Amino acid sequence: MPYQAERLPREKVFRDPVHNYIYIQHRIILDLINTKEFQRLRRIKQLGTASLVFHGAEHTRFTHSLGVYEITRRICDNFQRNYPTQTPGDGLWDDNERLVALCAALLHDIGHGPYSHTFEHIFKTDHEAITAEIITSPTTEVNQVLRRVSPEFPAQVASVIQKTYPNPQVVQMISSQIDADRMDYLLRDAYHTGTKYGTFDLTRILRVMRPYKDGICFEISGMHAVEDYIVSRFQMYQQIYFHPVSRSMEVILNHLLKRAKEDYESASNRNEPAAPYLLFPFFNHEFNLEDYLLLDDGTLTTYFAHWRQSSDPILADLAHRFLDRKPLKSVKFDEKTKSLIPELRQLIEKAGFNSTYYTAINDSYDLPYDAYEKPTAQIELMQADGQLIELSTVSALVNAISGKFSGDQRFFFPKEMLSSKQDNVELFDPIYKAFQTHLHNDYII
Structure with missing residues (x-):
């Protein structure tokens, strides 16, 4: 039997808190899971520093990747059962695309590094480019498994993730405004953070999802389930992904890695x-x-533990703040109050803190839904007569948030700047008092 068609004698299952069972039916999927590159994802948290705010968020890229595979498998099953192609080019589902879709779903995050986005920012890496390299490089176990299908198969899987694969149905399963990736991480992150507003009716959405010539659309009868998904995504970004304490810990992590890099470049820590x-x-x-x-x-994390003992006091202190969860404080600012930030930084310097490493500006914004960014980004609903209509034109709820960025800009600073006389810091009290006069509740005023 050809490798691409080889099925396990008995399907294997992974017990999962979100999907109950994840069903592994193809030999290639099990072999990919068992590669060292995929097993590495067990050691990379899905939400990075968010686990320092939501203590249950210890789940990994490994569990998320399995979840994206499982949702994609269900989509393929639904399409093959209800919308199988009858003639070439009819816009229905060709089940010969199943294997490339499943492999791309499983491997879509395999290029993520430690503390993904912070690491990327400091070292200028690109996890999507590295994902493609892991899939196509003959040095990896992943590539060797994929090549058993055909010499061209690794490049085909990579092209799905790079959004250049010729079948838009397969691409949109993995990457669109409502795809297997987003649906899994919303449900999984909501579960592990103990929140409810990230949940939506996955079963209903999969039921009303269908293929058409230009990709994937949804039956109009399922509009409210899609609305619920959009609102859930909006709420998760505001309440979880943009949480100010999680962002504060990202700032500390960013500055910690930056300081270590600068120490190395000055040759001050190479022999420690x-x-x-x-x-x-x-x-x-x-x-x-x-x-x-x-x-x-x-x-x-092991390096951070050693850096707590570093002869560089800033590196040691930042490592302590990160490992022992000592977040910076933050306040919102706008264009009117942005001009005060240099003065606040000067006061922080006077209090004895290096403003390069103990202050930061961080903005976090999300676009919950954009019908106009590009046509492929739209969510299309299929009406009873077969005509398509874009979601925000019939949903007042989605229209209300479509094209509107949500989030805030924050200025981060040491918590010590909120000290008072009661904290026995009378020596610096005038500095702290001057600093605090510019703050009110959660804003710079």
């Missing part, structure tokens, strides 16, 4: 005990795929 040898290629801007795959959250 437990020097971060695995990070040296990144400090030198000359890392390769092998270097990248050696890193995970645990690797960095």
Whole structure:
């Protein structure tokens, strides 16, 4: 039997808190899960620093990737059962696309690094480009498994993730405004953070999802389930992903890695005990795929623990603040109050803090739904006569948030700047008092 068609003698299941069972039916999927590159995802948290706010959020990229695979498998089953192609080009589902869709779903996040987005920002990596490299490089176990299907198969799987695969149905399963990736992480993140507003009716959405010539649409009878998904996504960004304490810990992590990099460049920490040898290629801007795959959250955390004993007081303090959860405080600002930030930084410097490492500006904004960004981003509803209509034109709820960014800008600073006489800091009390006169509740005034 050809490898691409080989099914397991008995399907394997993974017990999952979100989907109950995740069903593995193809030999190739099980083989991909067992590669060292995919197993590495067990050691990378899905939500990074959010676990320092929502203590249950310890789930990993591994569990999320399995979830995206499972939702994609269900979509393929629904399409094959209800919308199988009858003639070439009829816009219905060709089940020969199933394997490339399942593999792309499983592997879509395999290129994420430790503390994904912060690491990318400091070391200028690109997890999507690295995902494609892991899939197409002959040095990886993932590539060797995929090549058993055909020499061209790894490039086909990578092209789905890169959004260049010729079948738009397959691409939109993995990457669109309502795709398997987003549906899994919303449900999974809501579950593990203990929140309810990230939940929506996945079963109903999958039921009303259908293929058409230009991609995937939804039966108009399921409009309210799609609305619920859009609102759930909006709420998760505001309440979970943009939580100010989680962002504060990201700021500290960012500054911690930045300081370590600068220490290395000044040759001040290369010979310290437990020097971060695995990070040296990144400090030198000359890392390769092998270097990248050696890193995970645990690797960095081990270095952070050693840096608490560093002879560099700033590096040691930032490591302490990150590991022992000592977040910076923050306040919102707008264009009117932005001009006060230099003065606030000067006061922070006078209080003895290096403003480069103990202050930050962070803005977090999300676009819940945009019908106009590009046609492929639209959510299309199919009416009874087969005509398509864009979601926001018939949903007053979605129209109300369509095209509107939500979020805020924050200025982060040391919590010590909120000290008072009661804290026995009378020496610096005039500085703290001057600082605090510019703050009111959650805003710079």
